[in-house]
Amino acid sequence: MKALDELTFDNRFARLGDAFSTHVLPEPIAAPRLVVASPAAMALLDLDPAEAETPVFAELFGGHKLWAEAEPRAMVYSGHQFGSYNPQLGDGRGLLLGEVYNNAGEHWDLHLKGAGQTPYSRMGDGRAVLRSSIREFLASEALHALSIPTTRALCVIGSDTPVWREKQERAAMVLRLSPSHVRFGHFEFFYYTKRPEQQKELGEHVLAMHFPLCLEQPEPYLAMFREIVERNAELIAKWQAYGFCHGVMNTDNMSILGITFDFGPFAFLDDFDAHFICNHSDDQGRYSFSNQVPIGQWNLSALAQALTPFISVEALRETLGLYLPLFQAHYLDLMRRRLGLTTAEDDDQKLLEHLLQLMQNSGVDYSLFFRRLGDESPEQALARLRDDFVDIKGFDAWGELYIARVAREGEVDQEQRRTRMHAVNPLYILRNYLAQKAIDAAESGDYSEVRRLHAVLSNPFEEQPGMESYAERPPEWGKHLEISCSS
Numbered sequence: 001m002k003a004l005d006e007l008t009f010d011n012r013f014a015r016l017g018d019a020f021s022t023h024v025l026p027e028p029i030a031a032p033r034l035v036v037a038s039p040a041a042m043a044l045l046d047l048d049p050a051e052a053e054t055p056v057f058a059e060l061f062g063g064h065k066l067w068a069e070a071e072p073r074a075m076v077y078s079g080h081q082f083g084s085y086n087p088q089l090g091d092g093r094g095l096l097l098g099e100v101y102n103n104a105g106e107h108w109d110l111h112l113k114g115a116g117q118t119p120y121s122r123m124g125d126g127r128a129v130l131r132s133s134i135r136e137f138l139a140s141e142a143l144h145a146l147s148i149p150t151t152r153a154l155c156v157i158g159s160d161t162p163v164w165r166e167k168q169e170r171a172a173m174v175l176r177l178s179p180s181h182v183r184f185g186h187f188e189f190f191y192y193t194k195r196p197e198q199q200k201e202l203g204e205h206v207l208a209m210h211f212p213l214c215l216e217q218p219e220p221y222l223a224m225f226r227e228i229v230e231r232n233a234e235l236i237a238k239w240q241a242y243g244f245c246h247g248v249m250n251t252d253n254m255s256i257l258g259i260t261f262d263f264g265p266f267a268f269l270d271d272f273d274a275h276f277i278c279n280h281s282d283d284q285g286r287y288s289f290s291n292q293v294p295i296g297q298w299n300l301s302a303l304a305q306a307l308t309p310f311i312s313v314e315a316l317r318e319t320l321g322l323y324l325p326l327f328q329a330h331y332l333d334l335m336r337r338r339l340g341l342t343t344a345e346d347d348d349q350k351l352l353e354h355l356l357q358l359m360q361n362s363g364v365d366y367s368l369f370f371r372r373l374g375d376e377s378p379e380q381a382l383a384r385l386r387d388d389f390v391d392i393k394g395f396d397a398w399g400e401l402y403i404a405r406v407a408r409e410g411e412v413d414q415e416q417r418r419t420r421m422h423a424v425n426p427l428y429i430l431r432n433y434l435a436q437k438a439i440d441a442a443e444s445g446d447y448s449e450v451r452r453l454h455a456v457l458s459n460p461f462e463e464q465p466g467m468e469s470y471a472e473r474p475p476e477w478g479k480h481l482e483i484s485c486s487s
């Protein structure tokens, strides 16, 4: 276990130089204090969890202090936002403080979000509010607990610094951890500004640091692109299987590692709704829940375009063609497991679509349905669940098909079935109204609810005594929260 001053830095991205990032110091926030820390994320740096309670922790992650070996940099990138190319992006309010490597030799970027203005701030104030920082923190750690690849969050630091959004709020910082902060938009930046040398330098850096096995392939860039396609297909399959809506899948918010990145007005589905739009400024529904699948491919083609200097168009096209079939295979595999099925049959896709249509028509709670389906034998579970459906006849017809399907798997021990299903069907998910309650309390200075919610969500598959209310369906007010995209 290490203390804060024992972290070891090796700032590889900073060493690429000024064409890739700019040296900027964090601007401190007033009266920094710990809102919440993740012991599991601290462990990634071998940090003693007790360090979070020290004054220096809040000073470091509130921008007041800096390690001598840190080299804070604002990265430059561009990207496609809502389908249109924006040449002028970059870290407008976040800084890569440096790269720390742990005892296992893994590198982690320390990125401080909300650290003040940079050359890429455009009209922005360089700040992040407490509300959005808490949401990013909770979502990162909750997704990780669901085994969904994501950046991690070490802590949120609150402050007295006022910031203006729709109303006056307080500034906060979130310390994000990721093996890399390179986005699709990094490659797009050097491609569209026609700087092939630097694009190559970036590509070689990314290959060496994050895709070393691809360097052993005859065409390393093609192997890397293939890997990125595969990882994104799997990531988005997981989002769809667990009802996670990212909300702003712009290419500057897509990680080259294929992990969930840059949290905005995200949401987990409460009632199942394929057309759900969690971002209130997304008028066209470009990033609606079901559109995440084709948008994943759209984003990969934007990356492919930026990689044309390295890879032939035919090879890119062929590799892009892998995305949909891979997505479908992963998604179906996950959903079979959620349904408690251990074998594969040709009609499983139809069985699933039939269920989702019934859930859609009746506004059935997406997460609880699967959890309850494993609670009891299929017959008993269906008898209880049917009350949630408006079209009871329709649901009974589906139930018959499901029971016949389960029967074809042979004898099943209900105890084992429950254990197997509960291990993939979470009881606790980060519902918007739960996040909102924790945010309301934190905004009035009480951080206990954020900490409790974080603890509950760190163990989402296991029933936690006394925490029953966190597993409930949202109250009516909690279903239709307008999540502001300002942050």
Ligand code: AMP
Binding pocket: 089, 090, 091, 092, 093, 094, 120, 121, 122, 123, 124, 125, 126, 127, 128, 253, 262, 264, 487
């Ligand atoms: P985001 O919506 O957080 O993914 O940000 C999109 C772009 O806007 C990125 O270049 C951010 O750095 C920048 N940005 C967002 N909010 C601010 C802010 N308050 N101040 C400066 N730049 C910002």
Ligand code: MG
Binding pocket: 252, 253, 262
């Ligand atoms: Mg972003």
